Amino acid sequence: xxxxxxxxxxxxxxxxxxxxxxxxxxxxxxxxxxxxxxxxxxxxxxxxxxxxxxxxxxxxxxxxxxxxxxxxxxxxxxxxxxxxxxxxxxxxxxxxxxxxxxxxxxx
Numbered sequence: 001x002x003x004x005x006x007x008x009x010x011x012x013x014x015x016x017x018x019x020x021x022x023x024x025x026x027x028x029x030x031x032x033x034x035x036x037x038x039x040x041x042x043x044x045x046x047x048x049x050x051x052x053x054x055x056x057x058x059x060x061x062x063x064x065x066x067x068x069x070x071x072x073x074x075x076x077x078x079x080x081x082x083x084x085x086x087x088x089x090x091x092x093x094x095x096x097x098x099x100x101x102x103x104x105x106x107x
């Protein structure tokens with residue numbers, strides 16, 4: 001609550017979009033700015049992006065997490081100070097997942 005107007009940034013277009021399912025791809029592909037980046041997990045995608053004015057990076061994230069034998073690697077890494085101590089043992093695995101994800105990116 002405030003006596004003054006509170007500003008909340010609401011975006012209609014994005015520089016970078018990361019998509020994890022077909023429903024999100026359908027919703028957000030058109031909202032990437034021309035020249036922007038669309039990254040998407042290929043698992044379950046039956047209608048691939050079609051835009052030619054953006055960079056599109058298909059990533060086999062689900063497949064890689066299965067290969068690494070731990071589906072938790074699919075999630076984003078969180079900083080150690082915000083992660084409960086009981087999960088700190090997952091940090092090296094998540095770092096490895098990020099490296100593997102970087103290797104999957106192809107234009």
